Amino acid sequence: MDTTLTRHLPVATCIGCGARSHEAQCADGCTDRPLDLVDVDDLVAIATRAEALEERVAALCETVRALAEDDPVDLTAVQERARAAVLIAVPEAPEPEVIEGWGCPRCGRVDAPQPCLGICVRRPGLVADVAEYREYAAQAQCTAESDGLLSAFAHVVAGVHPRPGREQQTVESLRSRARELLVRTTGA
Secondary structure, eight states, rough: OSSSOOOEEEEETTTTOOEEEEEOOTTTOOEEEEEEEEEEEHHHHHHHHHHHHHHHHHHHHHHHHHHOOOOHHOHEEEEEEHHHHHOOOOOOOOOOOOEEEEEEETTTTTOOOOOSSSSSOOOEEEEEEEHHHHHHHHHHHHHHHHHHHHHHHHHHHHHHOOTTTTTTHHHHHHHHHHHHHHHHOOOO
C-alpha cells in the first residue's frame, strides 16, 4: 500500500502548539501509517526556486551556446546577455519544518498532535507529503549545480576586457571554455 499522500490536504492548524488535523474516514476502515508532511507554502517556495533556476540556466546556456557556436562572435552582445542572465533572481531554498504525524493516505485523515499550550485556536492551512517537496528540492539542487558553473563563466565573460590587438585570441579562448562547459553541463 502506498504510504504517501497524493494530494494537498486542508488541515486545521493550532496557532499555539502547531498541531494539525484533518478529519476523514474510509468506508472500509482506515489503515494508519506514519506521515511526513510539509506546509504547502514551503512546497510552493521550493518549486518557485526550481523554476527560477531553470530559467536562469536556460538563459546562461543560450549565452554560452552563442559564444561557442556563433561565427563571428559579437563579444559585446554576448557580454550583455551574460550580464542579463546572471541578474535573473533566484529565491533562496526554504528550510521546511517536517510535520510528523499519523494518518490514512487513502482518505487523507491526518493527526499530527503537539503538546498543548492551552490556546487552541485553529486556522486553515494546506499540507503536502514531504516526498513531493523532496522531488522539487532534488531538481533544484541538480539545476543549482549547473547554475554555479554557468554563472561563474558568465561573470568571466561579462567582465573580460581584451587587450588591443588580441580580441580574436580572447574570443577563441572564451569559445574553447564555452564548448567545454556545454559538454559538462548539457552533454552537448
